[in-house]
Amino acid sequence: MNYTDLIFDLYGTLVDIHTEESEAVWEKVALFFGFYGAYYSGEELYEAFRSALAVRKAEAGQDYECYPDIPFEPIMSELFEMKGITERSDLLGIQAAQLFRILSIEYIHLYPKVPEALTTLRNKGYRLWLLSNAQRIFTEYEIRHLKLEQYFDGIYLSSDFACRKPDIRFFKALLEEQKLEPSRCLMIGNDRDTDISGAKHAGLSTLYMHTNLTPPDQDEADPAMSPQKTGSDCRHFEYEGCDWAELPQLIQTLS
Numbered sequence: 001m002n003y004t005d006l007i008f009d010l011y012g013t014l015v016d017i018h019t020e021e022s023e024a025v026w027e028k029v030a031l032f033f034g035f036y037g038a039y040y041s042g043e044e045l046y047e048a049f050r051s052a053l054a055v056r057k058a059e060a061g062q063d064y065e066c067y068p069d070i071p072f073e074p075i076m077s078e079l080f081e082m083k084g085i086t087e088r089s090d091l092l093g094i095q096a097a098q099l100f101r102i103l104s105i106e107y108i109h110l111y112p113k114v115p116e117a118l119t120t121l122r123n124k125g126y127r128l129w130l131l132s133n134a135q136r137i138f139t140e141y142e143i144r145h146l147k148l149e150q151y152f153d154g155i156y157l158s159s160d161f162a163c164r165k166p167d168i169r170f171f172k173a174l175l176e177e178q179k180l181e182p183s184r185c186l187m188i189g190n191d192r193d194t195d196i197s198g199a200k201h202a203g204l205s206t207l208y209m210h211t212n213l214t215p216p217d218q219d220e221a222d223p224a225m226s227p228q229k230t231g232s233d234c235r236h237f238e239y240e241g242c243d244w245a246e247l248p249q250l251i252q253t254l255s
Contacts, residue, residue: 003205003255005180006121008152009165009189010132010139012213013242014118015146017108025103032099036092038083048079060162069164073097073137094137101138110146111211113244118151120248130155131174131187133164133194154178165191166198175202186254190214196236205235207251211242227254 011017027042034040040048056070077093085092122128130148132139134157143149156174158164165171175182182203189195190211199206210221221238223229227250230237237254239247 003126003184003186005127005129005185006251007129007131007174007185007187007199007204009191009195010130010134010143012190012211013188013195013209014110014114014148015108015142016111016212018106019104020106021104025100028103029096029100032096033080033083036080036085038080038085040079040083045079048082049075052078069133069158069162071137071159072135076100097135097137098141108142108146110148111242111244115147115151117244117248121251122151124252127153129153129174129178131165131170132156133158135159165194166201168198168202171198171202171204186251192218200236206237208236208238209242210238210240227251
């Protein structure tokens with residue numbers, strides 16, 4: 001198959017990250033709310049956030065094909081307004097959301113050799129796209145911090161589209177806007193249930209990477225489906241680990 005477009009997941013595929021949304025994080029964010037007169041304990045803020053999120057998810061609905069994505073910052077703004085803080089609530093919601101994310105991150109970095117791999121693939125003529133289940137209010141800044149934006153022809157984040165992988169609408173947003181031919185696209189991701197299942201449903205070829213951030217209930221990569229062992233007519237591949245020194249060459253062999 002002659003692939004022209006490579007579509008990447010972000011977290012667990014290109015980026016290694018660990019977050020801990022602990023009681024201490026909620027307590028510190030509650031302190032930020034209190035600075036502006038919106039008084040919550042950490043537990044109260046957590047429960048209020050969960051309740052507001054549940055309402056929005058119920059309004060969005062979900063079925064076997066529909067996976068809504070609810071933006072984070074409007075909920076934070078709503079929690080200010082619930083305490084009577086309406087002036088600048090939109091800005092405060094953004095700041096609270098970003099503070100929450102920063103406090104919850106224990107580490108974030110690229111997997112080794114990711115910049116070199118993306119550079120190699122671009123130089124070989126592939127168009128590169130990012131399709132991530134992610135909140136723009138966090139992820140836009142994390143992408144900038146990691147200096148990733150320069151490698152991609154387009155970046156698609158699920159919170160902008162109110163749906164997330166495996167929802168086929170999210171895949172179609174990229175395919176239709178960029179006029180991509182599904183049969184010429186390879187989706188590369190570390191989650192069978194979101195990246196791979198959704199991509200198959202959208203008609204894409206897939207490369208499943210079993211990494212440290214793959215959900216623990218998912219199987220390791222099947223060696224029989226490695227790019228080195230599959231036939232030329234295969235459209236779905238599996239790879240164990242995140243060796244981005246090796247992967248560019250393997251991807252090229254698929255084309």
